[in-house]
Amino acid sequence: MNNTVRKIVIIGNGISGVTCARHVRKRDSSSEILIISGESDHFFSRTALMYIYMGHMKYEHTKPYEDWFWEKNRIALIRGWVTGLDYAAKALTLASGEQMAYDTLILATGSTPNAFGWPGQELKGVQGLYSLQDLEQMEETTPRIQRAVVVGGGLIGIEMAEMFRSRDIPVTFLVRERNFWDAVLPTEEAKLINRHILEHHIDLRLETELKEILADETGSVLGVVTKAGEEIACQFVGLTVGVRPNIDFLKSNNEQLSKQGQSTLELNRGILVSGFFETNIADVYAIGDCAEFRESLAPDRKNIEQVWYTGRMHGETLAYNLTSSTPASYKPGVWFNSAKFLDIEYQTYGHVPPFPLEGSDSIYWEDPNGKVAIRLVYEKESTKLLGVNALGWRLRHAFFDTAIAEGWTMEAVLSNLHKANFNPEFFDSPTKAVIAAYSQKTGVAISRKKTSFFHRIIGSRS
Amino acid sequence: MRKIQVLGIVVFLIGLIAFSLIPFIGYYQLEESTVRANVKDIHEEQLVSVLSPMYGQRYSSNFRFIADFNDHFNSYNDALKENQEWDNVIWDDYGFVLTKAASMGPVTEHPYLFLLLSIALAVAGGLLYILPMHRKEPNGIKHDGIYFSSMKSRGLIGIITGTYLILFYIVLYWFPEYLTNLVLMVDPLSMALSGNPASQWFLYGFIYTLAIVVMGIRMFRKYKGNAYQTIRTASVMFFQLAFAFLIPEILVLFNMPWHDFKNIWPLDYSFFFEYRIDGMVSSGALGMFMLVWGILLIVVGVPLFTYFYGKRWYCSWVCGCGGLAETLGDPYRQLSDKSLKAWKVERYLVHGVLVFAVVMTVMTIANYFTGFGLLGNATNQVHSIYGFMIGSMFAGVIGTGFYPLMGNRVWCRFGCPLAAYLGIVQRFKSRFRITTNGGQCISCGNCSTYCEMGIDVRWYAQRGQNIVRASCVGCGVCSAVCPRGVLKLENGEETGRVNEFPIIIGNNTVTLKN
Numbered sequence: 007m008n009n010t011v012r013k014i015v016i017i018g019n020g021i022s023g024v025t026c027a028r029h030v031r032k033r034d035s036s037s038e039i040l041i042i043s044g045e046s047d048h049f050f051s052r053t054a055l056m057y058i059y060m061g062h063m064k065y066e067h068t069k070p071y072e073d074w075f076w077e078k079n080r081i082a083l084i085r086g087w088v089t090g091l092d093y094a095a096k097a098l099t100l101a102s103g104e105q106m107a108y109d110t111l112i113l114a115t116g117s118t119p120n121a122f123g124w125p126g127q128e129l130k131g132v133q134g135l136y137s138l139q140d141l142e143q144m145e146e147t148t149p150r151i152q153r154a155v156v157v158g159g160g161l162i163g164i165e166m167a168e169m170f171r172s173r174d175i176p177v178t179f180l181v182r183e184r185n186f187w188d189a190v191l192p193t194e195e196a197k198l199i200n201r202h203i204l205e206h207h208i209d210l211r212l213e214t215e216l217k218e219i220l221a222d223e224t225g226s227v228l229g230v231v232t233k234a235g236e237e238i239a240c241q242f243v244g245l246t247v248g249v250r251p252n253i254d255f256l257k258s259n260n261e262q263l264s265k266q267g268q269s270t271l272e273l274n275r276g277i278l279v280s281g282f283f284e285t286n287i288a289d290v291y292a293i294g295d296c297a298e299f300r301e302s303l304a305p306d307r308k309n310i311e312q313v314w315y316t317g318r319m320h321g322e323t324l325a326y327n328l329t330s331s332t333p334a335s336y337k338p339g340v341w342f343n344s345a346k347f348l349d350i351e352y353q354t355y356g357h358v359p360p361f362p363l364e365g366s367d368s369i370y371w372e373d374p375n376g377k378v379a380i381r382l383v384y385e386k387e388s389t390k391l392l393g394v395n396a397l398g399w400r401l402r403h404a405f406f407d408t409a410i411a412e413g414w415t416m417e418a419v420l421s422n423l424h425k426a427n428f429n430p431e432f433f434d435s436p437t438k439a440v441i442a443a444y445s446q447k448t449g450v451a452i453s454r455k456k457t458s459f460f461h462r463i464i465g466s467r468s
Numbered sequence: 469m470r471k472i473q474v475l476g477i478v479v480f481l482i483g484l485i486a487f488s489l490i491p492f493i494g495y496y497q498l499e500e501s502t503v504r505a506n507v508k509d510i511h512e513e514q515l516v517s518v519l520s521p522m523y524g525q526r527y528s529s530n531f532r533f534i535a536d537f538n539d540h541f542n543s544y545n546d547a548l549k550e551n552q553e554w555d556n557v558i559w560d561d562y563g564f565v566l567t568k569a570a571s572m573g574p575v576t577e578h579p580y581l582f583l584l585l586s587i588a589l590a591v592a593g594g595l596l597y598i599l600p601m602h603r604k605e606p607n608g609i610k611h612d613g614i615y616f617s618s619m620k621s622r623g624l625i626g627i628i629t630g631t632y633l634i635l636f637y638i639v640l641y642w643f644p645e646y647l648t649n650l651v652l653m654v655d656p657l658s659m660a661l662s663g664n665p666a667s668q669w670f671l672y673g674f675i676y677t678l679a680i681v682v683m684g685i686r687m688f689r690k691y692k693g694n695a696y697q698t699i700r701t702a703s704v705m706f707f708q709l710a711f712a713f714l715i716p717e718i719l720v721l722f723n724m725p726w727h728d729f730k731n732i733w734p735l736d737y738s739f740f741f742e743y744r745i746d747g748m749v750s751s752g753a754l755g756m757f758m759l760v761w762g763i764l765l766i767v768v769g770v771p772l773f774t775y776f777y778g779k780r781w782y783c784s785w786v787c788g789c790g791g792l793a794e795t796l797g798d799p800y801r802q803l804s805d806k807s808l809k810a811w812k813v814e815r816y817l818v819h820g821v822l823v824f825a826v827v828m829t830v831m832t833i834a835n836y837f838t839g840f841g842l843l844g845n846a847t848n849q850v851h852s853i854y855g856f857m858i859g860s861m862f863a864g865v866i867g868t869g870f871y872p873l874m875g876n877r878v879w880c881r882f883g884c885p886l887a888a889y890l891g892i893v894q895r896f897k898s899r900f901r902i903t904t905n906g907g908q909c910i911s912c913g914n915c916s917t918y919c920e921m922g923i924d925v926r927w928y929a930q931r932g933q934n935i936v937r938a939s940c941v942g943c944g945v946c947s948a949v950c951p952r953g954v955l956k957l958e959n960g961e962e963t964g965r966v967n968e969f970p971i972i973i974g975n976n977t978v979t980l981k982n
Binding site: 021029032033051053054057060061062063064067068069070072172173202205206314315318319322323325326334335336337338339340341342344345346348349351353377400401402403404407428429430431432433434464465 | 953
């Protein structure tokens, strides 16, 4: 670090980079902070892209901070793509040719959609959905689409299908697995979502894989062929088979550097980092989707964390470390995530594997209407709660964070389950039915303290 | 289904066009006996002679009739004013009653037919459009295409609708004599309810109530499966229909003062005005009950209910202005300004109006008890300034006319003095809050976008902070539209309601203050 003001440059204005910048500024009023993005002038919520297409919001509504916020907090913003990084000289080059120096460099470059080398994947009308530019391209193609094919049964796939349905465009949804997102969801949950997808008139094709994409004479999509040989005419193919760290420009930069005999950034699938988000090069850090931990954080956590929440936590942690004399290693707490499958909300806390693990058991309850379900996973012997999946039922994060961290038994969890209910007022709470299901399975009776009439009238949950 | 809905729009538009044209049909003829029957005794002789040139003349339009009437009436008054004969000047407004009494023609003869052709047709068309909405669709958020809709995103149709509403309010408040045909149309209904002929306010109350009921049914369709929205909408429909529309008319039938039991000072800014107090005091036990009930609501009802439930118990469950905003205004909720600047303006304006209302009322009461010695004329001046600027201009013209331009809660947010009072209680002493669910927010912006009060809900949710804001009316839509189940309106312990430290969970490395 030099003696003058420290200059922190962050590449990427997504949730990780922006969270880091905000927290550095809160704790350190002197450092210069600069965020560079090629995608947008301002931070926006990537998870809200689908709502722009569906007409629920405009782009401006997806910006979590008003435009004056950045200047007020002295966070400088530059729009541009970084093309060259010189780690030895601590300098970078933008596509515009502009060069600048940094003292601390933070790589928060996010992800890019996967494509697995299918014939025709470069055609017009074939794309993923990750960036603002992807959305713009989708909008541009839309008037020509009579049918869209979405490939890949995951979170972005179902979003894309929902987006097209909102415009009454027929969608065929190709899912390689036996059920929707069943690499993550246990079978019952996945099947519930299968049924909901069909209810929305989406042509769901399970155990169907893409073989190739067909082109017309202008180089646009004409249709797809499945591995079973079926041809489906379409004008759009959405490739939503996961994302990978967005590090291609770092790879080519490494090649340049190694030609000059300079040391390069260590990359694997992502940018390799320690628990302190340090790369192999001093004063260069990586956070968010693009970072890959050298060492596993926990048995149930992946080395590349690609969700909004982890991006935010990475940003918080690095900001703390950059402004503290006692840096702390990243220690995520109880896992949590959420999504919305068309009309059905999904929340998960703790560890719920897609198939039962040795020594654990679970109870699954599904409402007869097929729209609400909950799974509680616990240790067989001790009945300690390990994780929960909820569909169509909002649960209180704080409740399950505590229950899982402290290892509450099923009896303790179930007798307090009404406190975990986060559904809006007057909504049915399936608490009783879940307790009954558990009692039926295990023969253990669960008693629950009754809420007094007065407490119910004033709407208190205690 | 689609065809029925298109038919509904066509039928609605026919009704609306009929409604807009009816004021201009028929003819007008004034007779001496009409004048005698419709003016106060003290003005009778003067007016009979002033208006005598008009007798027996048949006017083919209300414009000509009103122009002629104003000519005679104003030149009489102007002459008196010039000679400073202030006591003889007629300050009463006879334009509306005499135009109404002079109106002849088809509407007078067939009021039901015209009621059927206009308002009934519009209601039928509205229902044809609304009832098939979202049939065969699963429950869920129905916001597809809102920002592609010209009506709902300040497009041309929205601007035209806003302009129409603004014009309607201007005519209703300041030129009601042009609406006499519409009022005649609802005369039989008013006679049946209260035994009195209709005024423009009866017409307005009737349309207002119908709007809440019909658009309330739309809410049932749009938010099907959402119990909170359904019950809340049923509540505002009930309070409007029973408390604001039927009960006051029935009171009049029994020679009681017109009284809306759920209206609370200072929204009901004239509650302490001399004529209201006199009306209540002179109406026996029920009149006294009105007075005591009204005062109890102000000093006990508002603080107590707001402590337990937040201001929503009134603003989005009971209030008539809120009722219209939540039903007719629902399609425009996303148009409210969410900027910090708007919040600053809001705080000055809404509390300014509250101060104005309080000062005016203190003046009025002081005046009442000092026997109108000290502040007699000044109080009347203040009353009419408030009535014009706040009661008519702000609450009516801007409050509702600007629905399609600035969202459905312009009045409630920037102008309502009762909302300001409720808000102060809600902010500082209440069990109500919108709880943020740990760290689940993804900053998508649906909550802020659909907040009709212009609260940047996301600002709080994304930093794991509960939402405790004076302006929140507890409509529950932020919670409904949240795709990740982050927001819950609830009443609970006061401890931890306002949390300075975030409740973002999931990162055990450090706890950072947001």
